[in-house]
Amino acid sequence: MSDDTNDVPVLVAGAGPVGMTAALALHARGIETTILEADPKDRDRSGSRAIYVHGSTLRTLERIHPGLGTDLVDEGLVWPTRRTLYKGKEVFNRTYDSPGGSGDIPHFTSIPQVVTEQYMLEALEGVGIDIHWESEVVSVDSSPDGVRVETDNGREWKAEYLVGADGGGSTVRKEIGANFEGDQSENAFIIADIEDEGIDDGHPDLERVFHYDAPEADGRNVLLVPFTGGWRLDIQCIEGDNPEELSSDERMREFVRDIMGEEYEDQLKWVSTYHFLQVMADTFVDDHRRVLLAGEAAHLLAPFGARGMNSGIADADEAASAVAVALHARTDAVARDEVELYAARREKAAEYNLGAAGQALEYLQGDDPVTILRKEVAASMADQFEIAGEWLDDAPYGPHGSPPIVSTGNY
CATH class of the missing domain: 3.50.50.60 (FAD/NAD(P)-binding domain)
Incomplete structure (x- = not known):
C-alpha cells in the first residue's frame, strides 16, 4: 500500500x-x-x-x-401507444394524444x-x-x-x-x-436490442406491445419497447427451454423475423439472458x-x-x-x-x-390456476369491456403508485 x-x-x-x-x-x-x-x-x-x-x-x-x-x-422517445395481445388476438389498444403530459419533463422517456x-x-x-x-x-x-x-x-x-x-x-x-x-426468478428471460436508426418521435409504429403466449414465439410471453436507436425485445422462457440455445444468433434472428418482420431480421445487435x-x-x-x-x-x-x-x-x-x-x-x-x-x-x-x-x-411466470383463469376470462371479455383489456395490459408491470414515505428511523 x-x-x-x-x-x-x-x-x-x-x-x-x-x-x-x-x-x-x-x-x-x-x-x-x-x-x-x-x-x-x-x-x-x-x-x-x-x-x-x-x-x-x-x-x-x-x-x-x-x-x-x-x-x-x-x-x-415518448411512445404514445400501449397495445396488448393474448394468444395473437388484440385485447387492448390505446393511443394518447399527449403521452408525455405537459411541461418540459414528460412522464417518462425511453x-x-x-x-x-x-x-x-x-x-x-x-x-x-x-x-x-x-x-x-x-x-x-x-x-x-x-x-x-x-x-x-x-x-x-x-x-x-x-x-x-x-x-x-x-x-x-x-x-x-x-x-x-x-x-x-423461476424462468429465464432473453433480452435483445434490434437497431432501427429511423426511429424517432414521428415513427408511425411507436408503441409498447406485450404479447401473452405469442404464437410467433411458440407460446412465450413477449415484450417489445421502442427506445432511441431501436427496439427492446424481451422473451420469457418457458419450462424446458434452454436459454443459451434460444439466444443463439440464428434462433434470435428467427424470433425477430417472426415477431417484428423480415425487415428487422438483420438488425439484431445485442442479446443477453437472465434469471432475475x-x-x-x-x-x-x-x-x-x-x-x-x-x-x-x-x-x-x-x-x-x-x-x-x-x-x-x-x-x-x-x-x-x-x-x-x-x-x-x-x-x-x-x-x-x-x-x-x-x-x-x-x-x-x-x-x-x-x-x-x-x-x-409471479403473475408472468406462475402457474396458479386462478390467475390463469382470470387472464382467460379477461381476454374473452376484452372486446365488450375495455377495463378487462386494460387489466391485461397493466398487470405485467406490477401495481402503480410510489413507495411509502418514512419519517422515523427503525435502528
Whole structure:
C-alpha cells in the first residue's frame, strides 16, 4: 500500500448511473466528492439495459444538475401507444394524444442506458468531479470517525462518508457485513436490442406491445419497447427451454423475423439472458453510520415496472441529502440519525419495489390456476369491456403508485 492517504469529504464507489447521480447530488449540495470505479474509462457498456426513465427520475436529475434531465428528454422517445395481445388476438389498444403530459419533463422517456451515462459523465466533467478509473474497492474500514478505503492499485483513501454504489457484486456491501436476502426468478428471460436508426418521435409504429403466449414465439410471453436507436425485445422462457440455445444468433434472428418482420431480421445487435434476482441487503448502512448503500449494491429487482435504475437514482439523491446534513451537523447524534433515516426510508422503498416487481414476476411466470383463469376470462371479455383489456395490459408491470414515505428511523 502507498504511504500516501488521499483525504476527501465523501467517496462514491461505482461510476454507474447511481454512483454518478450520488456525486452530482453531493456537488449540488456543496459537498466535494470523488468516484472510485473498478472498470477502465473505455469500459464496454453494450446493450440498452435500463431504457425507461421515469419522470420523477428526470426531475431529480434536472434539479441536481440543470439541463441534465431535459437533455435526456431531448434524446429520448415518448411512445404514445400501449397495445396488448393474448394468444395473437388484440385485447387492448390505446393511443394518447399527449403521452408525455405537459411541461418540459414528460412522464417518462425511453433511452439506452449508455446514452444516459454519457450525459452524466459530461455533467461530472463540467463540474470537475474526479473519477478514478481502474480503482476497484477491495477493503472498507469504517469507524465512528470516518471511513478508510483501499483500492486494488494499492491506494488508500480516507473520507467522512462513503456511498457504496458498486453494483450487485458490491464489495462495499460485503465489507460492512450486509447480506443479500431474497429469491431468483423461476424462468429465464432473453433480452435483445434490434437497431432501427429511423426511429424517432414521428415513427408511425411507436408503441409498447406485450404479447401473452405469442404464437410467433411458440407460446412465450413477449415484450417489445421502442427506445432511441431501436427496439427492446424481451422473451420469457418457458419450462424446458434452454436459454443459451434460444439466444443463439440464428434462433434470435428467427424470433425477430417472426415477431417484428423480415425487415428487422438483420438488425439484431445485442442479446443477453437472465434469471432475475429479487433481493435486498439486510441493512443499507454500516454499524458506525458512515457507509450508505445505494442502487444494486443495496437491492436487485426484476425489471417489471422499470424500478431498478429509477429507484437507485432515488437512493443516490437521498443518500447525498443525508450525508450533506450529517457533515454539517453540530452533534454526532444528529449526524447518526440522519444516516439512519436514509436507511429506513430507502429500505422501505426497496421493500415496496421488491413487492411490486415480485407481484408482476409471479403473475408472468406462475402457474396458479386462478390467475390463469382470470387472464382467460379477461381476454374473452376484452372486446365488450375495455377495463378487462386494460387489466391485461397493466398487470405485467406490477401495481402503480410510489413507495411509502418514512419519517422515523427503525435502528
